[in-house]
Amino acid sequence: xxxxxxxxxxxxxxxxxxxxxxxxxxxxxxxxxxxxxxxxxxxxxxxxxxxxxxxxxxxxxxxxxxxxxxxxxxxxxxxxxxxxxxxxxxxxxxxxxxxxxxxxxxxxxxxxxxxxxxxxxxxxxxxxxxxxxxxxxxxxxxxxxxxxxxxxxxxxxxxxxxxxxxxxxxxxxxxxxxxxxxxxxxxxxxxxxxxxxxxxxxxxxxxxxxxxxxxxxxxxxxxxxxxxxxxxxxxxxxxxxxxxxxxxxxxxxxxxxxxxxxxxxxxxxxxxxxxxxxxxxxxxxxxxxxxxxxxxxxxxxxxxxxxxxxxxxxxxxxxxxxxxxxxxxxxxxxxxxxxxxxxxxx
Numbered sequence: 001x002x003x004x005x006x007x008x009x010x011x012x013x014x015x016x017x018x019x020x021x022x023x024x025x026x027x028x029x030x031x032x033x034x035x036x037x038x039x040x041x042x043x044x045x046x047x048x049x050x051x052x053x054x055x056x057x058x059x060x061x062x063x064x065x066x067x068x069x070x071x072x073x074x075x076x077x078x079x080x081x082x083x084x085x086x087x088x089x090x091x092x093x094x095x096x097x098x099x100x101x102x103x104x105x106x107x108x109x110x111x112x113x114x115x116x117x118x119x120x121x122x123x124x125x126x127x128x129x130x131x132x133x134x135x136x137x138x139x140x141x142x143x144x145x146x147x148x149x150x151x152x153x154x155x156x157x158x159x160x161x162x163x164x165x166x167x168x169x170x171x172x173x174x175x176x177x178x179x180x181x182x183x184x185x186x187x188x189x190x191x192x193x194x195x196x197x198x199x200x201x202x203x204x205x206x207x208x209x210x211x212x213x214x215x216x217x218x219x220x221x222x223x224x225x226x227x228x229x230x231x232x233x234x235x236x237x238x239x240x241x242x243x244x245x246x247x248x249x250x251x252x253x254x255x256x257x258x259x260x261x262x263x264x265x266x267x268x269x270x271x272x273x274x275x276x277x278x279x280x281x282x283x284x285x286x287x288x289x290x291x292x293x294x295x296x297x298x299x300x301x302x303x304x305x306x307x308x309x310x311x312x313x314x315x316x317x318x319x320x321x322x323x324x325x326x327x328x329x330x331x332x333x334x335x336x337x338x339x340x341x342x343x344x345x346x
Contacts, residue, residue, distance in 0.1 A: 017118040017197055025111040027103070029080040033203060036076040037062035041153055046216050050319045054213035057084070060205040061153050067201045068118070070110065071100040071193040072131040072164065074203060081108055084205045087130045087142075099193065100131065118195040125189070126150050126159045127203045133164045137290035138210075139174065141317075145218030146204035147181045154202060156182060162198075165190040169264075176268035180225055211313035214320045222293045223321075226276025235273055241283030241291070249304065249328075252337075253282060256345055263288035280345070285310045292317060302326040302344050 011018040034040045043059030062082075068075040074082040086108065103109055128143045143163075150156065161183055163174050175185045207218035236259040240250050250260055261274050264287075275281070275294040282302040283289045292301050292314075301318045303325070305311040311327050318325035326344045328337065 025109045027109045030083045031080045033062040039063040056213050056215040057206045062203045064201045069196045072129045120197045122199045124159045124200045127162050136287040142208040145207045145221045148221045149204040160187050165192045173268045211309040212316040226272045229273045235277035238280040239278040241288045243284045299323040304328045
């Protein structure tokens with residue numbers, strides 16, 4: 001039995017494509033982009049940014065022809081899944097009706113129903129998607145910095161950019177952040193999780209692992225963005241990221257000069273201005289706190305976290321920015337909180 005995701009007959013109907021197949025799930029081969037792409041450019045490996053730090057993913061850029069995006073993952077013309085498009089923890093075991101899922105033995109599988117209508121997009125595109133890419137933190141720290149990699153090999157003005165379809169507020173953040181790299185809104189194409197074929201597709205490889213292994217190259221690109229807003233000289237140096245349920249912690253920090261911000265209510269430009277000068281940042285773990293990636297080197301980052309991946313994500317972010325991380329557990333006693341705050345504010 002073949003392990004290609006697509007081995008079926010296709011019927012091309014103008015700007016769409018229909019697949020003639022049986023409604024069963026097919027296990028798919030997963031191979032590196034360098035083996036599947038028509039052309040591949042590798043970047044130099046980045047050195048670890050701390051003792052014992054997880055190595056960031058190897059940088060690179062791959063060119064595909066007649067590739068398919070399914071649920072944020074890439075399927076090459078050969079029918080194999082592109083390994084780098086299946087980022088860590090992006091596939092989870094799910095209901096059998098799901099198009100792309102992970103089996104109990106770790107293998108990936110694909111299922112497309114008969115006569116599924118698939119878009120076909122002609123021209124040249126740069127791919128800024130991954131499974132589970134509805135999360136703002138992944139957009140900011142992994143997907144957005146890939147534009148810098150693409151710019152080393154491509155004239156960005158000649159390409160359209162593929163992003164995940166999302167809410168109007170999230171799409172505005174995507175447009176605004178890409179605009180800082182010179183990408184005009186009309187060059188941005190948002191697609192959902194249904195199969196979409198591309199005539200030519202440029203795939204900048206991931207810039208981060210989850211929860212650890214963020215690319216120093218990517219973080220440097222994000223640190224540059226606040227400089228695009230010279231009127232941010234009066235931005236506060238101490239920020240508290242509000243989530244709506246943490247007034248007690250905010251009350252403790254206000255006397256030390258912390259200013260509360262709510263990133264989900266801010267445009268991307270406002271986020272860049274606010275976080276671009278912050279040297280102390282505190283708040284509950286969440287997408288809003290990921291804006292600390294826009295802050296200067298050497299920041300002090302305090303996060304209210306549970307144990308596990310949540311804490312590891314922010315600790316890793318502070319380390320790649322050559323700063324210090326402080327973890328406050330929700331069940332910490334008053335003495336531990338006082339000692340932590342003294343160290344954090346020192």
